[in-house]
Amino acid sequence: MSVEVDLLLQEAKESIEAAQNYRSELQQRLHGLNQARKQVRGSSGQARDALRRHFTELQAATARLLTERLDALLAEVDAIEADSIKPLDDCQSVIEHGVGQADELLRDGEAALRCGLGEKEDKLGSFTKKALHIQLDSLPEVPALADVPSVSAQLDDSLLGLLREGVSRHGSVSSRPPVQIEELQERPGGVLVRWCKVDEDFAAADYRLQYRRSSSGGSQYEDAYIGRDCEFLVLHLDPHTDFLFRVCARGEGRTEWSPWSVPQTGFTSLNAHEWRPGTDGYILSSRRNIALRNDSTHTRCPVLYSNAPSYYCGQTLTFKITAVGLMDRLDSLGVCIDGDQQGATLQRDRAVCVSTNGAVFVNGKEMTNQLPAVTVGSSVTFDMELVHLIPHNNHDGFKLRVTIGSGNREVVFDWLLEHTADCLYFGCSFVHSGWKVLVF
Incomplete structure (x- = not known):
């Protein structure tokens, strides 16, 4: 009899829990x-x-x-x-x-x-x-x-x-705006906003993206982007702070903008990428996301690393070149396991990088595939994902699928590591002065 009572009690508890979940x-x-x-x-x-x-x-x-x-x-x-x-x-x-x-x-x-x-x-x-x-x-x-x-x-x-x-024919009323925000992805110090047309009959010539702090009800929206692309990375956002994003469009041959999309709330929990301060040969911006190779030192310039291992697999790391100097074969942009090694280049073990002339290096060895040489305005992107565990010298190793993009070309390869790496450092090195690079 007690077993039956226990079963009934169990069923009753489950029913109560189900009812609570249903009500919720x-x-x-x-x-x-x-x-x-x-x-x-x-x-x-x-x-x-x-x-x-x-x-x-x-x-x-x-x-x-x-x-x-x-x-x-x-x-x-x-x-x-x-x-x-x-x-x-x-x-x-x-x-x-x-x-x-x-x-x-x-x-x-x-x-x-x-x-x-x-x-x-x-x-x-x-x-x-x-x-x-x-x-x-x-x-x-x-x-x-x-x-x-x-x-x-x-x-x-x-x-x-x-x-x-x-x-x-003056004025119109619509049940929904012609464009809506489709996706908000958090990025270090920013949010990647993607949008799409929901009115296929609307011929969009330009899009306009705005944002503001969600908690500041009286604050005005700020323009973040105007152009033809359907996505934009909004940078310089404080982490763990809600922001409202909205987008509108302008039709072909028209001067007025369409109604705004329904505002969407987004935020980032990731701190912005920063270069490490105090490295000889480099001057940093106030936000530490821009590094300038200067001529204050006559010694061979060491690698400038990130302030912390802030790059995580699954994200996109971007280096944007905003000024250039003379090229050298040791110039490098890339990521590495450790950020404390001394040296004048990232073309070494436990690192993957691309030189300013487009050469790609994995653990210090140059690949046969090559990317375009960087110029003013070039963006070099790094994307990595963990593929699977592999046997390595009687113990498990790790394989990262790496995609490096520059211009309209990409290089894809597998990077073998002895130990797992939840987060990576990024770095750069330039032999000659004049180079300026933004990281995000």
């Missing part, structure tokens, strides 16, 4: 559903506000433009009227003056006719002289109606049709 899963789904509802309602509210704000500004701007155009046309009418009326006013003044003279002459003539015989001869003589002086046969010219302006306004009713057509 359902609660998580409810939370996700609430987040989805919040996104729909929140984005809808933001879209309404954006539409109202835009069309209110558009209405005000349109009214202002129409008023300015009306004022300009009225000013043209005023100017034409003023220029045309002036000669007419001048002509009217001349005619009115003549009418006054004629009235005065008529009065004088009538008075001369009414005067007595004793005065008549003098009055009539004076009147005749006055009439000759006025030149009664000379009349001012009055312009014909066809010769003076007839002001009119030409108004094209097609403007309303054009406005109606333009307004009917």
